[in-house]
Structure formats: C-alpha cells, structure tokens
Amino acid sequence: MKRFIGFIKKEFYHIFRDRRSLFILFGMPIAQILLFGFAITNEINNVDIAILNTSKDTTTEEIINRIAASKYFSIKQMVTREADIASVFEKGNVKAVLNFERNFSKNLIKENKATIQIITDATDPNTANTITNYVNAILQHYQKELNKDVHVAYQIIPQTRMVYNPELKSVYMFVPGVMTIILMLVSAMMTSISITREKELGTMEILLVSPLKPFQVIIGKVIPYIFLSIINAIVIVMLSIFILNMPIQGSLLLLGLESVLFIITSLALGILISTISATQQTAMMISLMGLMLPVILLSGFIFPISSMPMPLQILSNIIPAKWFIIILKAIMLKGVGLEFIWKETLILLGMTVFFIALSVKKYKIRLE
Amino acid sequence: MGISVTNISKSYKNAKALQDISFEVKPNELFGIIGPDGAGKTTLFRILTTLLFPDQGTATVAGFDVVKDYKKIRNSVGYMPGKFSLYHDLTVEENLNFFATIFGTTIEENYNLIKDIYIQIEPFKDRRAGKLSGGMKQKLALSCALIHKPKVLFLDEPTTGVDPVSRKEFWEMLKRLQQKGITILVSTPYMDEAALCDRVALIQDGKILQIDTPEAIVKHYPTSLYNVRSTNMYQLITSLKTYEHHHSVYPFGEFVHYTDTRSDFNPEDLKVYLESKTLSDIQIERTEATIEDSFMELST
Secondary structure, three states, X not given: OHHHHXXXXXXXXXXXXXXXXXXXXXXXXXXXXXXXXXXXXXXXXXXXXXXXXOOOOHHHHHHHXXXXXXXXXXXXXXXXXXXXXXXXXXXXXXXXXXXXXXXXXXXXXXXXXXXXXXXEOOOOHHHHHHHHHHHHHHHHHHHHXXXXXXXXXXXXXXXXXXXXXXXOOOHHHHHHHHHHHHHHHHHHHHHHHHHHHHHHHOHHHHHHOOOOOHHHHHHHHHHHHHHHHHHHHHHHHHHHHHOOOOOOOOOHHHHHHXXXXXXXXXXXXXXXXXXXXXXXXXXXXXXXXXHHHHHHHHOOOOOOHHHXXXXXXXHHOOOXXXXXXXXXXXXXXXOOOHHHHHHHHHXXXXXXXXXXXXXXXXXXXXXX | OOEEEEEEEEXXXXXXXXXXXXXXXXXXXXXXXXXXXXOOHHHHHHHHOXXXXXXXXXXXXXXXXXXXXXXXXXXXXXXXXXXXXXXXXXXXXXXXXXXXXXXOOOOOOOHHHHHHHHHHHHHHOOOEHHHOOHHHHHHHHHHHHHOOOOOEEEEEOOOOOOOHHHHHHHHHHHHHHHHOOOEEEEEEOOHHHHHHOOEEEEEEOOEEEEEEOHHHHHHOOOOOEEEEEOOOHHHHHHHHHHOOOEEEEEEEOOEEEEEEOOOOOOHHHHHHHHHHOOOXXXXXXXXXXXXXXXXXXXXX
C-alpha cells in the first residue's frame, strides 16, 4: 500500500509540474462552457433586416412597428425599389428583406387578403429558417388581433407547449454535450498520454522490472485523473448554474454519481488506447480522432440521432458519450431519478467493465 | 546466485537478434558484454530482466528462471536501461525516493550502499533530473537501480553519452559495488572498458565470439601486431590495404594497426614498400594487442 501511495504521489508531481497541461486541463472547460454558452448559439437576436414598403399605409406601419419592437430584429434600412433587393443582399448587410405588396391595406379590406414577401439570405439555412418562423409568428399574432371581433366558422387552434426547455435556450443543449466532451477528453487523453510517456521515457521498463503489479501501475495512473475530472465536472456544473442560469432539475447526487461512472468509462478507454500506442503522439491522435469526433458527431450532442441514416444510428449505440448525454439531459432538464435512466446507466456500466477487462488483458507485463 | 544462459535465441520480425547464446556469470563477478551497436546486447538484457521472452533456450538469474519465476527476479535485480530512465520533472531526491518506495524500502535503509555515489549528486538533490549533466544523470540512475539492494545488477550501456572522467569514476564505483557482494552484468560498446571487467563476452550480430578474461583474450591474439605511422594517414591506410601481404589494417588513434599474413614478416620490407608509395617519416614498431584488436580479428 505504501508503494501504491508513493506511485500516486509521483503522478501528482507530474501533473502539477506540467503547467501547460494543467492550464489546458482547467482552462478548457471554462473556455468551452463560456463559448458555447454565449458565442455559439442557435437563437437569433437583433438580426438586421431591410423593408420594402410601397404601400405606406396604417397596416404596414403597424406591422413594421411590431417587428421593430421585437428583440429578434432590428430594421437596418428601407428599400425603395424592388430592383434594389438583390444589391442589398449582395452587400451582406441584412439577413432578410420584407416586401409588402402595393396597396396592402386596401387589398386587405377589399379582398380580405394581402401578401407580404419574406426574402431571406439562405447561405446560413438555419438562421434563414428561424427568421421566417419568427416573422410568421409576429404576423399571425397581428392577424389574430385583427380578427378578434370576427367569428370564423371552422378553426383549428394548435396549442404548442415546449416542455423542459420552454424558452428553447441552446445552452440547455450544449451544457450536457460540453460536459461530456471535456470529461471524455481529460480522462481518456490525459491517462493515455501519461502512460505512453513512461513507455517513451523508458521508465516503463523499470516499473515493469519492479515489484509493482501491473494493476497497481494502472490504478495509480488513473486515480489522480479521477480527482481532476471530478473537479472539472463540478466546475462545469457550477458555471452552468451560476453563469448560464441553467437550472438543474434533478438530484445533484445522482448527477455526480453518473458523472463518476462516465469518468471511469473514459479512463478505461484511455488505458485501452495506451496499450495499443507506443508514443505520446499516437496516443493523442487516437484520443482526438477516435474519441473526439464520434463524441461530437454521433453522440447526439449537435446532430439529432433520430435524423441520421440507419447505419449511423446503429453505430451511435456503441458510443458511450451518447448514453451519458441522454442521462445528463434527463437529470438536468427533466429532473428524473434513476428509475428512468437505469437502462442507460447499465449500458455505460457494461461498457466500462468491458473496456477495463480488455485493457487488463492487453496490458503487457513484458515489452512484447 | 549468478547468471546462467543456455542456448538463448531471439528473433524479431526479420532480424536475428540473438543466436544460440550461452554463458555463465559467477556470483559476485563483474562480467562485461562487449560489442558494437546492434549486436544484441539490449535484447539479451531484456530477456534476463524478464522483459522479453526468449524464442529458445533457458536462462536463470540468481537461481530463478527468467520465464517461470519472473516475479521473483523482478524483486531481486536492479536494472539500468540504456537511456537513463528517470523522471525528468522530478527532483533528484524525489526520483530516488520514488524508486525506494516502489521497491518497499527507504533511502535511509540502504543509504550505506549508495552513499559513495549519491554523495556526489546530493548537493543537487533539489534539482530536476532533466537539468542534470550526463554524468550526474548516470549516477542518479545507478543510485535508483541500487536503492533496493539488488543481488544482481544489470547495466545496459551505462557509460554511453558520458564524459571520460565520469566514465572512469563510474567503473571505480562498479568495482566497489562488486566488493559489496553484488553480481554485475554490464554492457558497453567501448572496448577500453572491457579491460576493467573480470571476464568479458565479445558479441557481434547476435553471436558470442569469445568469452574469457580480458588478459587472456589479449594474450590469445594470434599474430604479431605493428603500429605504423606516417605523415599522411589516409594515404598510409590505402597503401597498406593494397600491400599484397597485408592481413588487417585498422586506424588506431595516431597509428595504424597492421598485421601481416607471413610468419617471417620483416618490417623493413614494408617500410621499403611504403617509401615507394612516396610516404615519408615512416615508423613501424611492434605493439601489444588490445581488446579492440582481438575483437576486430575475431569478427572478420
């Protein structure tokens, strides 16, 4: 046991003396959370638009006022001729142009209908879509007010309610994803690098020719990173709660335990990577390419799994991050307990046991 | 409690690293494995320290089989691999402390054994190992390998990359360790270090050329060896190599070591020949063979 503690002490020396890695270790989660929380977002705010209003009557003015009053749009310029629309887009100043037809008000009263054209810059399809939806919503709202005294014979009124994230905040989606990526990266990459570093330095040879047992070496490597990852997880959750105002609906204890499980899964993966790579470079490449990409692309973090082609959907099942993100979302946003996520937890647990068994089997007590 | 190697062979994918190697190291002996880079020295050390399996043959270290009893060997040997395997970001003292701890001992317990060596680097004990000079790294690595009082000490090219003064000191330290009852197996590519061992094995291309005391190896040098010297070294060598009776020609410091095929060789004949090749200031004199000459002779 004294040997083991000596080994862990040595690992902490390594970690705390490598200032650069330490900075990455703790700087990365903060930077990522803040980036995803503030800079990278699906919501639109203050989008610049232009308006072509040839009618200039009370109805169009009313609509324009409403659009200008919403926080989503700011009216950048007024276009006077239809021919100018193209050049406005080309300059790239605005994302959308609203074109009211001639005699808008008159048509509305006389023929009971009037048209407004919404032209959007679809170089960014998501934004274009969102803009269209928002304008539609404003128009419909206005229309309803116009019709409030009129009795319409047949009417279907959809009542939508967005649950768990009523304000559709993208932060709610990013936090679980970022937390997953960071825990995976810190745990898997850092352990695999620290084990391969011993191989590269030649100190692994001495450790092998010592009474330390292989599992002691591995566990000794892993324990410091479990600590660091737990600290990281706490930092992320704190940042989410206090800076991004993300409420954690479920039990913090359950969240903590599930995080520890996922950290161990990632560490086991890191050990596995270190058994198949001889240098720190390879270990880093495998961790980045083999873990980061699938986690970003296939875990449901950014792209919904249900809209992927079938083969990718099946493939996504073997990615531990997918299950952890489901668990995180369930605890953070839905506030459910273990009774609803036991299946995902069990899958993660199974994967962990599998990875550990595999790496113990692959860990060489000799050099070949 | 020595080392016994019987018919060990080891191949990598397409290279034979060791071919049918056998030798004995007696308890408390300082045994040298002498050979150039790529001769198979490191492979042999790794088999004996249980890091590699031999393809064929058996070996025992301190009475334990290297395959079956590898755990017991790992408890009772000290190993210093080719590169000084230290943690560069740990200080001298932390390195030593770490190796003491994983072997279940303390610096104080065996300080006596490493005292001579460690005392020289103790003034720098708070310095990171990565910032030490080659000679100091070597001393620290040796201290780390010794801290658990091993019965057998394996040193794989311990003097490579170390300045001549430190090399000399290092061999003196080995001699002192030997007096404390430790069996030492040391490998080196430097022929001059061979003379400091009790016995040596000359090894090349995975085969042992000869095993004997350094004195006996030199004594068994088959022919007479001559130092030849002239003002133009390059021309001297090319001229000697075209001489019809030449047996071997090797540059050796400021001289060329020359042997002749004839048993009744007269140096005057050679001098006449060299003068005809327009060489001047020619000196030819008998000299004693060194381990290097024996090695060259055996390996051709």
